[in-house]
Amino acid sequence: MQIEKSLFDNLQIFFGFDTFKGEQEAIITNILQKKDTFVIMPTGGGKSICYQLPALMSKGTAIVISPLIALMKNQVDQLRAFGGSESIAHFLNSSLNKTEIAQVKKDVIDGKTKLLYVAPESLSKVENIEFLRYITVSFVAVDEAHCISEWGHDFRPEYRKIRQVINNIGDNIPIIALTATATPKVQSDIRKNLNMVDAKLFKSSFNRPNLYYKVQPKVDVVKEIVRFIKNNTGKSGIIYCLSRKKVEEIAEILKINGIRAYPYHAGLDAKTRAETQDLFLMEGADVIVATIAFGMGIDKPDVRYVIHHDIPKSMEGYYQETGRAGRDGGEGVCLAFYSEKDVEKLTKFMKDKPVAEREIGTQILKEVIDYSESAVCRRKQILHYFGEDFDATGCDCMCDNCNAEKTYFEAQDSLLKVLKFIQEQGDKFDDHHITNVMMGQNNQPVSSYKHDEHPFFGYGKNEGIVYWKSFFRQAVLENFLSKDIENYGLLQLTEKGKSYLKNPYSIKFILNNTMEKASNTGEASSGEGGNAVDSVLLKMLKDLRKKIAKQKGLPPFVIFQDPSLEEMCIHYPVSIDELKQIQGVGAGKALKFGTQFISLIKNYVEENEIDRPVDLIIKSTANKSALKVSIIQNIDRKxxxxxxxxxxxxxxxxxxxxxxxxxxxxxxxxxxxxIDEVLDEDRQNEIFDYFKEADSDSIESALDELGNDDYSFEEIKLMRIKFMSELGN
Incomplete structure (x- = not known):
């Protein structure tokens, strides 16, 4: 009863809360009783209080091992604010000079410091181990404990040495390991590596009911992002990109479009990163564009959206990053853009890695691909990945898939055949191999196992790849099969699968075709993607273009090409500055031909009382790109x-x-x-004269007219560039 009373008293005194959240009370009690503790709690669940409060209540100093300097700084600042003392919490890392390190150590020895944050690299330094041996360590907290596992999304080799260092510091020091993301495999790695197999596990549900999950094809991604942010003005958000270059580029485009956005990545100096973090926390910045380096442990409860410009490398990473939205229980939108090109890039990154690491990375990435392409409830898929069963009706339409119209197919016959195949052939095959068998694809692996002679070979060849992808995802999601991610993603029969073989019944699965169709056609998904072209205005603009072309003795396409006119009929530009942002216009053409076009559009908008989507005219930095500038300079130098x-x-x-x-x-x-080196004068003139009389700028049409045998595609294209440059600009 004494512990309980002091727990609530201290919770109120230090943090100003009247009640504990979830299992916080039980976790803290376990630590105060000097027992090893393992906490798996989603972002926003209140993990930090689980070690901060017992540290403040215990004799001695708690060592908190944390992977990022930014995370340490944020938590130390908060603790100092709560505790009213600079010395109550310190961090010991590479950002400190000798004088500052001496002060930290003095405060710890004097008993003033209750929490000492260290990076794993700093912890293993000989001088720090020597120092920690002479103080009273209340316990060690290992934050972001998934970093221990190669199967975690942020593996750090230094985390592997933590147990050894703790043993060097002292005997019987209790450990609390905490993470927001851990699959069963990662949980096992953490327990074994920290030698805390008997630790009490506190595992909260991974479900974040207030988060809305959406994945859409990566089409016009910058415009989509600016549109989204403009529609959510005044709200805080984070945009994640895989490369530092892309972070800088997106942040710059957002700034140009009047959005308070700042870049954040490991290539920036520590001072800049700290200032950016503070700006975000103090509402001096609305959007942070970042690599995964940003956000760990950042205590900003009102992040309203998290956007993934690039699909993340793992489900753990995706879950943790999206988990930074809506930590206060309020609105949290998680929007990810998916393209096969991103997957190809990530696959290329893994090429040079050791075989074992590459195999792990490939299986982890496949889970992200399955999630992105699936038509099944996103929430159900996320929770299944972390070993949690979830009824999709509980999603309450808080994901795009649950909101979409669905096409179902009867899966009983396919399910029976696949389950029988695995029962008979053993758990030695992944979904790709079994799909090939069912579709009758006779490749080398199929024939080597003589599966081209199997009775089921070619059974489902008429169904197509989309059907089989959908089928296997749901057979795993519904627990008829389990996937051994650690072992090449091989499929195994579950108890439910064995039971189904004995007592089959009708079962319907969802057919997914939305993402595949969108990826193949290059069109965005419903509602969020393109806007309808104003066909009345388009005809008026084409008539004007024809009139100007006739006056100047030019083909119409030299004035503006069709895609530019179509974009004008979506965004209704009414000034030269706005017209410059239309695709294929730029400053030169806007000034040369633009006046009559914007005058026509302006009158049309006023006469028809059109509410212009001004925010959709995205200002771009594309024309200033380093590559284009360099090309122009090199052409000037011939x-x-x-x-x-x-x-x-x-x-x-x-x-x-x-x-x-x-x-x-x-x-x-x-x-x-x-061009003079590539084509002689007569051939140049022939192509030039063709484009003067042509109705369109199509290279294919030019080749048909001039002869495929006489000219190459590149030669025609080169002359079209010369033609457009000389007559259009």
Whole structure:
């Protein structure tokens, strides 16, 4: 009773709370009784109080092992504010100078410091081990404990040494390990590595009912992000990108569009990162664009959205990053953009890694792909990944898949055949292999096991790959099969699967085709993607273009190309500045041809009382990109396009695409020095004269007219660039 009373008293005194959240009270009591404790609690569940409060109540100093300097700083600042004393909490890491380190150690020895935060690298230094031997350590808290496991999303080798260091500091020091994300495999790794097999486990549900999950195809991603933020003005958000370069680029575009956004990544100096973090906490910044380095332990309860510009490397990473939204229980939107190109990039990153690490990474990434492409409740999939069963009706339409119309298929026959196949052939095969068997794909692995002779070979060849992908995801989700992620993703029969073989029944699965269709056609998913083109205005703009073209003796496409006119009919630009942001316009063309177009649009908007989506006219930094500037400079110096391409590490086709983009945006380039080497004067004139009379700028049409045998695609494209540059700009 004494512990209980002092627990509530101290909770009120130090943190100002009247009640504990979830299992906090039981966890803290366990630690105060000097017992090893293992806490798995989702982000926002109140993990930090689980070790901060017992540290404040215990004799001696608690050592808190934390992976990030930013995380330590944030928590130390909070504790000092709660405790009213600078010395109550300290961190010991590489950011301190000798004088500051001496002061930290003095405060600890004098008994003033109740929590000492250290990075695992600092903990293992000989001088720090020597120092910690001479103080009273109340317990050791290992925060972000998933970093111990190679199967965790943020593996850090230094975490593997923690147990050894604790043994060097003293005997029988209690340990509390805490993480927000841990699959059963990672939990096992943590227990074994920290030698706390008998630790009491406190595991909260991973469900965050207030978070809304959505995945959409990566089409016009920058416009989609700016549109989303503008529709959520005044709300705080985090955007995650996989590369530092992309972080800087997105942050810059957001700033240009009037959004208070700042970049955050490990390449920035410590002072800049600390200032950015403080700006976000103090509401001086609305959006942080970051690599995964941002957010661990950041105590900002009112983050309203988390956007993944790139699909994350793992489900653990995705769960932890999305978990930074809505920690106060309020609104939290989690929007991720998915493309197969991102998957290809992540796969390439793994190529040079050791075989074992590559295999682990491949299986972890496959789980992310399955999640992104699936039509099943997102929440159910996330919770299943962490070993938690969830009834999708409990999602309450808090994900895009539960909101979407669904197509079901009867799965009984397929399920029986797949379960029988695994029962008969053993758990030696993954979903990819069994799909090949069912679809009748006779590749080397299939024939080596003689599965091309199996009675089920080709059974489902008419169903297609989308059907089988949907089938296997749901067979695992519904626990008919289990996937051994640690062992190449091999499929195993569960007890439920064995029972189904004995007593089959009708069962319907959801067919997924939304993400595949969107990925293949390059169209965004319903509601959020493209806007309808105003067909009445489009006809008026085409008539104006034709009139101007006739006056100037130019083909209409030289004035503005069709995609530019179509975008004008979505965004209704009414000033030269707005017109410059339309695809394929740029400053040059806007000034040369734009006045009559914006006048027509302005009158049309007023006459029809159109509410213009001003926020959708996205200002871009694309024209200022370093590559484009460099190409223009090299062309001015009359360096061959093939040489520029080689120097930049891109193909000749890619350099032509970049040059065409520069010209279409209104910049005039003199390419005669290069073209004269590629084509003689007569051939140049023939192509030039063709485009003067042509109805469209189609290269295919030009080749049909001029002859495929006489000209190459690249030659026609090169001359089209010259034509557009000389007559259009």
């Amino acid at each position: 360096i061959g396009l093939d040489d520029i391409a080689s120097a930049k590490g891109i193909t000749y086709e890619e350099i032509l695409k970049e040059v065409e983009s520069i010209v279409n945006s209104g910049t005039r380039l003199n390419l005669n020095y290069f």
